[in-house]
Amino acid sequence: MQFPRRSRNFGVFCVALLLLAMAAPLQSAPAQSKAKPAILQGLKTPEIVKAKAKLLDKEGAGRLYRAGELLVCVMEGTHEEMGYQHGRLLRNHIEHVMRMGYVKRALWDRGYTREYTDAQSARMEKHFPPEYIAEMKGVVKGLHDAGLTDATYEEIRLGVTEAELLHFDPDAPPGCSNFAVWGKWTTDGRLLHGRNLDWDIKSGAQEDAVVLVWRPKGGIPFMMLGWSGGIGSVSGMNAEGITMGEMTLPSPDATFDGLPLFLQMRLVLEKARTLDEAEDLLKNTARTTGWNFILGDGGARSGLAMETDAEYLDVYKPMDPNEGELTGHWSMEDAVRRTNHPVSKRRLERLLVAYGDMVKEELGMEIESFEDGIRMLKLQNSWQRYDWMGKVIQAQKGEMDVEECLQILANGPVRAGNTLHTFVFDPENQTAYVAVAGMDPPAPATSMPFYRIQLKKWFKPVP
Numbered sequence: 001m002q003f004p005r006r007s008r009n010f011g012v013f014c015v016a017l018l019l020l021a022m023a024a025p026l027q028s029a030p031a032q033s034k035a036k037p038a039i040l041q042g043l044k045t046p047e048i049v050k051a052k053a054k055l056l057d058k059e060g061a062g063r064l065y066r067a068g069e070l071l072v073c074v075m076e077g078t079h080e081e082m083g084y085q086h087g088r089l090l091r092n093h094i095e096h097v098m099r100m101g102y103v104k105r106a107l108w109d110r111g112y113t114r115e116y117t118d119a120q121s122a123r124m125e126k127h128f129p130p131e132y133i134a135e136m137k138g139v140v141k142g143l144h145d146a147g148l149t150d151a152t153y154e155e156i157r158l159g160v161t162e163a164e165l166l167h168f169d170p171d172a173p174p175g176c177s178n179f180a181v182w183g184k185w186t187t188d189g190r191l192l193h194g195r196n197l198d199w200d201i202k203s204g205a206q207e208d209a210v211v212l213v214w215r216p217k218g219g220i221p222f223m224m225l226g227w228s229g230g231i232g233s234v235s236g237m238n239a240e241g242i243t244m245g246e247m248t249l250p251s252p253d254a255t256f257d258g259l260p261l262f263l264q265m266r267l268v269l270e271k272a273r274t275l276d277e278a279e280d281l282l283k284n285t286a287r288t289t290g291w292n293f294i295l296g297d298g299g300a301r302s303g304l305a306m307e308t309d310a311e312y313l314d315v316y317k318p319m320d321p322n323e324g325e326l327t328g329h330w331s332m333e334d335a336v337r338r339t340n341h342p343v344s345k346r347r348l349e350r351l352l353v354a355y356g357d358m359v360k361e362e363l364g365m366e367i368e369s370f371e372d373g374i375r376m377l378k379l380q381n382s383w384q385r386y387d388w389m390g391k392v393i394q395a396q397k398g399e400m401d402v403e404e405c406l407q408i409l410a411n412g413p414v415r416a417g418n419t420l421h422t423f424v425f426d427p428e429n430q431t432a433y434v435a436v437a438g439m440d441p442p443a444p445a446t447s448m449p450f451y452r453i454q455l456k457k458w459f460k461p462v463p
Contacts, residue, residue, distance in 0.1 A: 046410050070210075070453070077462070087229075091148055094139075106162070164256060191428065205437075218462070232262030240299065245293070248292070252354030292306065296427065317336070318335060329386070406424055416446075
């Protein structure tokens with residue numbers, strides 16, 4: 001398996017998460033009966049604002065709205081038509097993000113070359129479904145007709161492959177968190193899915209953020225919280241009630257020869273009507289590198305976690321025995337949650353085997369037993385977020401609603417200073433609560449208002 005650029009540095013970072021210190025005794029999984037409501041004291045609740053969509057522009061069946069401080073781009077028709085609408089309606093934002101904004105700051109200003117990024121993007125493009133290539137070409141045509149005549153297909157392709165290109169950046173290790181709850185934890189049993197994207201708020205990606213809604217002809221309408229010019233993203237929900245969010249997962253099995261993350265997630269949201277279908281889609285897709293996923297199904301009131309990389313895909317359901325005391329973890333009824341590490345013994349052992357010698361050589365650290373590694377893991381923020389989310393959920397049996405989910409995202413170790421966007425999805429009511437990082441000065445999304453976006457009118461199928 002060929003490793004992407006900088007994977008050696010990322011390997012050191014991965015295992016440093018596990019092997020930083022050798023304190024703290026190995027603890028048993030906490031029992032539900034010992035959950036203390038005191039953990040809920042002093043939690044701050046973000047502001048919720050009902051966002052009324054105001055029409056800004058239109059192109060064919062496509063529409064551009066402003067809902068509160070958020071842009072909402074609704075596309076309808078064939079893939080080529082939806083791409084054209086996207087390019088024409090978001091022309092200025094696409095030019096900014098590609099030429100002056102985030103892409104310039106994250107890639108070109110930090111030493112990446114176009115030769116390198118084009119070469120790796122081309123490797124991933126071999127796995128693109130043809131309809132996504134047609135959509136990207138539609139975006140380019142829309143940009144040309146809107147006056148950006150020098151826009152290129154390679155720029156738009158970069159927009160869906162840069163997550164892999166930046167995945168191994170040692171300067172900004174990611175710290176995303178995801179959870180889904182239903183059944184015994186929520187007020188009426190419905191599923192709620194919360195997610196923080198902790199990435200980078202200083203490079204200006206939030207300047208060109210947009211809620212993208214696709215209404216494919218004859219297909220499943222779906223939305224993704226993303227960026228202008230990108231035909232995929234890392235957070236989304238579809239009209240069938242499937243929700244999805246990702247987190248970076250350290251893994252030694254990585255390659256650029258696979259479908260990039262943005263399009264893996266889009267494929268699921270565009271095609272899957274059930275969790276089983278979502279699982280099959282990802283299992284049968286050539287994947288790139290390590291990603292954790294939380295998926296929810298509002299119709300079935302169920303959810304699951306996935307730990308994936310280029311070689312393996314492991315599925316975890318509520319009360320999964322592989323998420324247990326052996327590795328210091330604990331699964332739950334009617335809930336799934338993940339952060340930025342694996343939970344199974346097999347995956348943790350793979351990390352230690354893959355990177356143990358490297359860590360000893362470069363950091364002067366050595367692990368003597370698997371138990372030592374778990375003790376070290378439990379000192380890390382990734383495990384602390386995982387543990388804290390579970391304890392807060394346990395303290396609220398039958399009491400969780402949207403505000404309680406927002407509290408998890410905006411408090412404790414889950415709250416971060418680099419949250420680029422955050423959401424709570426309520427798929428049964430086809431409603432999204434969305435916040436995006438502030439720009440001037442940069443401020444994490446969890447400190448900003450959450451806009452309530454009603455999706456029912458846009459989630460009606462197009463014949």
